Amino acid sequence: MLPRLDSRDVSDLTGMSGPRKLYVKSFGCQMNVYDSHRMADTLAPEGYVETATPDDADLVILNTCHIREKAAEKVYSELGRIRNIKQQASQEGRRVLIAVAGCVAQAEGEEIIRRAPAVDLVVGPQSYHRLPDLLAQAAGRRVVDTEFPVEDKFDFLAPPAREKTRARGVSAFVTVQEGCDKFCTFCVVPYTRGTEVSRPVAKIVAEVERLAEAGVRELTLIGQNVNAYHGEGPDGGPWPLGRLLHRLAEVPGIARLRYTTSHPRDMDTSLIAAHRDLPALMPYLHLPVQSGSDRILAAMNRRHTRAEYAAVVAKLRDTRHDLAVSSDFIVGFPGESEEDFLETLSLVDEIGYASAFSFKYSPRPGTPAAAMEQVPEAVKVERLHRLQQAIDRHQAAFNARCLGKTFEVLFEKPGKRPGQLVGRSPWLQPVHALAPAALIGEIVPVTITEIGSNSLFGTLAVSSRHNEDSSAALAMAGA
Numbered sequence: 001m002l003p004r005l006d007s008r009d010v011s012d013l014t015g016m017s018g019p020r021k022l023y024v025k026s027f028g029c030q031m032n033v034y035d036s037h038r039m040a041d042t043l044a045p046e047g048y049v050e051t052a053t054p055d056d057a058d059l060v061i062l063n064t065c066h067i068r069e070k071a072a073e074k075v076y077s078e079l080g081r082i083r084n085i086k087q088q089a090s091q092e093g094r095r096v097l098i099a100v101a102g103c104v105a106q107a108e109g110e111e112i113i114r115r116a117p118a119v120d121l122v123v124g125p126q127s128y129h130r131l132p133d134l135l136a137q138a139a140g141r142r143v144v145d146t147e148f149p150v151e152d153k154f155d156f157l158a159p160p161a162r163e164k165t166r167a168r169g170v171s172a173f174v175t176v177q178e179g180c181d182k183f184c185t186f187c188v189v190p191y192t193r194g195t196e197v198s199r200p201v202a203k204i205v206a207e208v209e210r211l212a213e214a215g216v217r218e219l220t221l222i223g224q225n226v227n228a229y230h231g232e233g234p235d236g237g238p239w240p241l242g243r244l245l246h247r248l249a250e251v252p253g254i255a256r257l258r259y260t261t262s263h264p265r266d267m268d269t270s271l272i273a274a275h276r277d278l279p280a281l282m283p284y285l286h287l288p289v290q291s292g293s294d295r296i297l298a299a300m301n302r303r304h305t306r307a308e309y310a311a312v313v314a315k316l317r318d319t320r321h322d323l324a325v326s327s328d329f330i331v332g333f334p335g336e337s338e339e340d341f342l343e344t345l346s347l348v349d350e351i352g353y354a355s356a357f358s359f360k361y362s363p364r365p366g367t368p369a370a371a372m373e374q375v376p377e378a379v380k381v382e383r384l385h386r387l388q389q390a391i392d393r394h395q396a397a398f399n400a401r402c403l404g405k406t407f408e409v410l411f412e413k414p415g416k417r418p419g420q421l422v423g424r425s426p427w428l429q430p431v432h433a434l435a436p437a438a439l440i441g442e443i444v445p446v447t448i449t450e451i452g453s454n455s456l457f458g459t460l461a462v463s464s465r466h467n468e469d470s471s472a473a474l475a476m477a478g479a
Ligand code: SAM
Pocket: 029, 067, 068, 186, 187, 188, 189, 224, 225, 261, 262, 263, 288, 289, 290, 328, 329, 330, 359, 360, 361, 362, 363, 364
């Protein structure tokens, strides 16, 4: 482990004193957003205060994503912009440190400094707790830390201050699991995030209690493969995700629970039962399938067939009739024929997704699929377009079924129009309604009066009406 330096050492070496400004930009998934918050929390006791722009920052952290080529390349164009800010600051006698964190840092290491020499520090996702020490070192020389250390970073990352949690809103993400052992042939995650690790139950409960005390009402448990969770319980044995959800539902103040992202193979009986037994567990599940073709699923090493996936969804819907499902899809995986792609389109129709993400296959260096025979770009573009049309059709139909229904909305923040608040339905749709600001953080019945392209609009409902209509809402969502 690296020697620990205190914050005075950092100031001495950088020539900075007083509060320093930190600008963190997140790319990619929610796990990166969570990590960015935790980095900012860890640097707060070192005197760093967050700023909304890189222009006046003393430290810029780009928290990067390597999942697709486009995501990784975005980082380099952003670094060009930040380099200019650094040069300008230097002319004004101000030292700016640039750190690259996240999965690009993990995957490319030293290469980042070769391509972008203005970078002072490259830090992989497992080393964020070392940031204060690494920054102190980076003030004197360039530093690259992409180790998978033996200590648990969560033991060292500072919790957020109460006001910071409040400012981040009533809905919070909590990482409960990291890494992946599945090795899908297209995916870099097992290489950039490492092997599956689950946080112990007691530590998650402590974090959730702190969040709830600060006003958080909704939790989304996150992990690259969150339903493979098997953290140590207070009884010393491993707890599955279903049991963890039950425990978190007991935390006073927590009214809604969600989790993402799940693998179909890891939907065990305790988790399926939680969808039946836990009213706080929202009836919306992101369960990526990637393809509807068994041939492609096998080439992807997904370890499930189309029929097994459909059977899991059917079991979940039997358990909770209003469950809505979303997915991720990849089009143009190596060897995907038109027939394979038509299988994907037919699965979209069979499942009837409430929403879904779709991506063109992007070859990632070092993954098995990158060495397979590739599908031409024009074919990928055309298939992506057709798939997105099919997904949009189902999403529009799902949203249309909400018209006239009343269901509970957790209000999160002011909307764009005066007097309006925006919140989330149980199925994660944004819902806008005229409502007093005092309802932020409250769960309130809303009757849907208008369907927009990406959100719903409604009016506050009287509670008796809500009781009558809630069963209708349940029936509506499942189909
Ligand atoms: N663990 C999740 C699962 O099993 O589906 C996925 C996590 S991954 C961070 C998010 C999504 O990115 C994947 O579901 C997949 O659709 C997409 N993805 C991953 N690698 C990709 C690649 N090489 N090209 C295109 N999309 C990719």
